[in-house]
Amino acid sequence: MENFTYCTPTKYVFGRDAELQAGTEARKSLMTKVLITYGHGSVVRSGLLDRVKKSLSDAGVEYIELGGIDPNPTDPKVREGIELCRNNNVDGLVAVGGGSVIDTAKAIAAGVPYPGDFWDFWAGKAIVETALPVGVVLTIPAAGSEGSGNSVITLLDGMHKISLRTEKALRPVWSLMNPELTFTLPPYQTASGIADMMAHIFERYFTNTPAVEITDRVAEGVLKAIIEEAPKVMERPDDYDARANIMWAGTLAHNGICGTGRKEDWVSHFMEHEVSAVYGVTHGAGLAVILPAWMTFMANHHPEKVAQFGRRVMGVMSHDDATAAMEAVMSLKAFFGSLGLPVTFAGLGIDKPDIDLLVKKLHENKGNIIGGYYQLGPEQTKEIYQLAL
Amino acid sequence: MENFTYCTPTKYVFGRDAELQAGTEARKSLMTKVLITYGHGSVVRSGLLDRVKKSLSDAGVEYIELGGIDPNPTDPKVREGIELCRNNNVDGLVAVGGGSVIDTAKAIAAGVPYPGDFWDFWAGKAIVETALPVGVVLTIPAAGSEGSGNSVITLLDGMHKISLRTEKALRPVWSLMNPELTFTLPPYQTASGIADMMAHIFERYFTNTPAVEITDRVAEGVLKAIIEEAPKVMERPDDYDARANIMWAGTLAHNGICGTGRKEDWVSHFMEHEVSAVYGVTHGAGLAVILPAWMTFMANHHPEKVAQFGRRVMGVMSHDDATAAMEAVMSLKAFFGSLGLPVTFAGLGIDKPDIDLLVKKLHENKGNIIGGYYQLGPEQTKEIYQLAL
Numbered sequence: 001m002e003n004f005t006y007c008t009p010t011k012y013v014f015g016r017d018a019e020l021q022a023g024t025e026a027r028k029s030l031m032t033k034v035l036i037t038y039g040h041g042s043v044v045r046s047g048l049l050d051r052v053k054k055s056l057s058d059a060g061v062e063y064i065e066l067g068g069i070d071p072n073p074t075d076p077k078v079r080e081g082i083e084l085c086r087n088n089n090v091d092g093l094v095a096v097g098g099g100s101v102i103d104t105a106k107a108i109a110a111g112v113p114y115p116g117d118f119w120d121f122w123a124g125k126a127i128v129e130t131a132l133p134v135g136v137v138l139t140i141p142a143a144g145s146e147g148s149g150n151s152v153i154t155l156l157d158g159m160h161k162i163s164l165r166t167e168k169a170l171r172p173v174w175s176l177m178n179p180e181l182t183f184t185l186p187p188y189q190t191a192s193g194i195a196d197m198m199a200h201i202f203e204r205y206f207t208n209t210p211a212v213e214i215t216d217r218v219a220e221g222v223l224k225a226i227i228e229e230a231p232k233v234m235e236r237p238d239d240y241d242a243r244a245n246i247m248w249a250g251t252l253a254h255n256g257i258c259g260t261g262r263k264e265d266w267v268s269h270f271m272e273h274e275v276s277a278v279y280g281v282t283h284g285a286g287l288a289v290i291l292p293a294w295m296t297f298m299a300n301h302h303p304e305k306v307a308q309f310g311r312r313v314m315g316v317m318s319h320d321d322a323t324a325a326m327e328a329v330m331s332l333k334a335f336f337g338s339l340g341l342p343v344t345f346a347g348l349g350i351d352k353p354d355i356d357l358l359v360k361k362l363h364e365n366k367g368n369i370i371g372g373y374y375q376l377g378p379e380q381t382k383e384i385y386q387l388a389l
Numbered sequence: 390m391e392n393f394t395y396c397t398p399t400k401y402v403f404g405r406d407a408e409l410q411a412g413t414e415a416r417k418s419l420m421t422k423v424l425i426t427y428g429h430g431s432v433v434r435s436g437l438l439d440r441v442k443k444s445l446s447d448a449g450v451e452y453i454e455l456g457g458i459d460p461n462p463t464d465p466k467v468r469e470g471i472e473l474c475r476n477n478n479v480d481g482l483v484a485v486g487g488g489s490v491i492d493t494a495k496a497i498a499a500g501v502p503y504p505g506d507f508w509d510f511w512a513g514k515a516i517v518e519t520a521l522p523v524g525v526v527l528t529i530p531a532a533g534s535e536g537s538g539n540s541v542i543t544l545l546d547g548m549h550k551i552s553l554r555t556e557k558a559l560r561p562v563w564s565l566m567n568p569e570l571t572f573t574l575p576p577y578q579t580a581s582g583i584a585d586m587m588a589h590i591f592e593r594y595f596t597n598t599p600a601v602e603i604t605d606r607v608a609e610g611v612l613k614a615i616i617e618e619a620p621k622v623m624e625r626p627d628d629y630d631a632r633a634n635i636m637w638a639g640t641l642a643h644n645g646i647c648g649t650g651r652k653e654d655w656v657s658h659f660m661e662h663e664v665s666a667v668y669g670v671t672h673g674a675g676l677a678v679i680l681p682a683w684m685t686f687m688a689n690h691h692p693e694k695v696a697q698f699g700r701r702v703m704g705v706m707s708h709d710d711a712t713a714a715m716e717a718v719m720s721l722k723a724f725f726g727s728l729g730l731p732v733t734f735a736g737l738g739i740d741k742p743d744i745d746l747l748v749k750k751l752h753e754n755k756g757n758i759i760g761g762y763y764q765l766g767p768e769q770t771k772e773i774y775q776l777a778l
Binding site: 003006012210212215220221224244260 | 390391392393394395396397398399400401402403404405407568599600601602603604605606607608609610611613614617618629630631633634637638641646649650
């Protein structure tokens with residue numbers, strides 16, 4: 001096991017009506033005037049935004065708003081938010097939405113007190129030392145941003161989609177998680193979220209760090225729970241308990257508990273980020289395509305851990321690692337398929353992906369050799385993209 | 390799933406030489422003068438206490454000391470510590486040891502700023518609102534106190550052993566966890582610690598709350614890891630990786646992650662607390678006796694979840710719940726036995742336990758009807774104690 005530091009101070013308030021705690025929690029975290037971030041109006045139409053506003057007002061917390069945040073959020077919205085906060089003496093953010101809305105709030109939170117350009121943090125030129133506190137009202141279980149210190153933003157100039165990871169600075173101060181808010185998620189978004197949270201576990205699970213049984217077992221447990229609960233939420237979108245299990249699994253998948261003491265990978269995420277940056281696909285759906293391709297490559301080159309996943313999680317029985325790994329890939333594809341997710345570029349609606357462009361941008365952004373579980377150069381990442389055809 | 394609030398702000402520094410961070414972490418948590426608590430000198434003999442002191446001194450943090458804390462710690466030592474802190478303007482505590490040492494530090498931390506008697510908190514007459522910050526250098530993986538908000542203290546007058554549970558106030562600010570410090574633990578203490586951490590999971594796992602698959606699976610994962618790693622640490626006490634897995638499992642067993650969204654039980658702990666209060670046995674060894682007795686009772690009265698534990702964790706195959714539950718009990722007893730732990734009162738060295746006294750004190754302390762998974766009155770708890778003969 002590797003040495004590690006682990007600290008997750010986020011306070012989770014989980015359950016029915018959790019969003020009504022926004023005002024109380026904002027006060028407790030010393031917010032007096034907040035910027036509320038949200039997406040394209042579903043939180044307006046559902047009345048959620050009004051409930052959050054009322055909760056803030058009732059607690060004496062002022063607010064201004066920044067709506068219209070897109071999936072795969074980009075830097076102009078972040079810059080707009082930073083200006084808004086500075087001009088209005090905002091001292092906290094409340095993100096009402098999913099990963100894109102939360103990640104934008106985190107980027108604004110980091111940018112406001114920073115004298116330089118906020119992109120410096122994403123470009124690796126500066127480290128986030130201080131940030132405004134961020135509170136979350138979660139509506140989409142997927143990105144895990146409600147518990148993580150991460151934020152993924154795309155720089156429009158060059159379409160660079162980059163994930164910033166902080167140990168603690170950008171973890172939300174509080175996250176309000178009401179599973180009922182996810183009843184109305186469209187099936188494709190529900191399924192994509194499930195693929196995303198599974199990917200967050202895989203990226204940690206596939207490691208060469210030996211003797212990490214405790215995190216292996218926890219990761220396998222979270223994966224098993226997701227695989228058992230996923231069909232229930234697809235079949236009955238208003239199944240509270242199934243939604244609750246999926247929602248909490250999404251947090252555990254990405255708050256770091258599945259990664260303690262081990263080298264992580266993240267190549268599948270990097271490879272997908274190029275796909276969604278270029279083709280604008282839903283991140284989780286892109287992952288449902290990339291993950292099996294990556295695992296297929298590994299079945300041929302480094303099958304051990306993929307085989308373990310197959311045996312312990314997917315019920316694969318083969319003793320030979322390469323065979324067990326390929327069986328794991330097939331059962332994972334079948335699982336994604338059963339949720340209505342694509343497992344090929346064509347299924348994503350990309351008939352002729354420009355793989356050379358994807359490979360070029362990937363290695364430009366991430367370096368010539370990438371990957372933790374298995375090191376990949378441009379030749380290998382090209383092969384993996386091709387396996388997704 | 391039940392609604393829940395979950396917040397674990399403790400910063401874990403895990404790995405070789407972690408104890409050398411004591412000074413830095415004390416400074417970061419604004420400690421200027423600390424009380425170091427410890428037990429009966431093994432930390433002196435090993436040189437650990439000196440390393441911690443040097444780390445504090447190097448960081449400019451002053452310290453005074455309170456050694457001689459016993460297993461099953463009692464109120465006089467807490468009162469002594471509170472006086473010491475008040476007379477010396479101490480603003481933080483550093484516990485160097487296992488559960489008893491940490492729990493005493495927490496009790497002192499709660500007592501110093503409180504104008505009344507610290508026992509008020511344990512007696513349920515007051516709630517801990519504020520406490521001095523507590524840092525931990527962990528030497529025994531067992532009690533999980535390095536990550537929990539709990540503290541177990543025995544009031545000498547009447548031998549009342551009571552566990553106080555706080556959501557956040559008494560969670561350590563930081564915990565330094567170096568698995569190497571556990572290499573020299575005697576086998577019996579290592580094994581007792583393993584039983585203790587398993588019990589912390591069982592008390593959460595055995596619930597009637599339906600549809601808690603995510604926490605069930607996480608709990609089962611931690612149990613599996615413990616069962617796989619335990620024989621390794623018994624066989625090779627200096628196996629770093631096995632010690633590391635056990636140490637981190639002990640934290641996850643009790644920092645609340647296995648209990649989110651469910652009603653918990655804690656009857657086995659309550660029943661054992663009476664045994665160790667009256668007979669002074671090691672808490673974990675007492676649990677190795679009580680847990681199988683409790684499960685045996687449940688196999689006859691409410692076997693479902695015991696059967697699930699048997700099938701998912703112990704490899705039991707029987708389809709009938711009562712049979713599967715009894716097989717789970719037998720395999721758990723065999724596992725404890727393989728670690729050198731007792732599974733009966735006689736094995737604990739108590740040939741004729743005064744069961745009537747244990748039952749009387751148990752219900753005096755905890756009420757006439759106790760238990761979450763199954764409600765137990767004096768008649769039933771007497772039967773469980775008798776099943777441990």
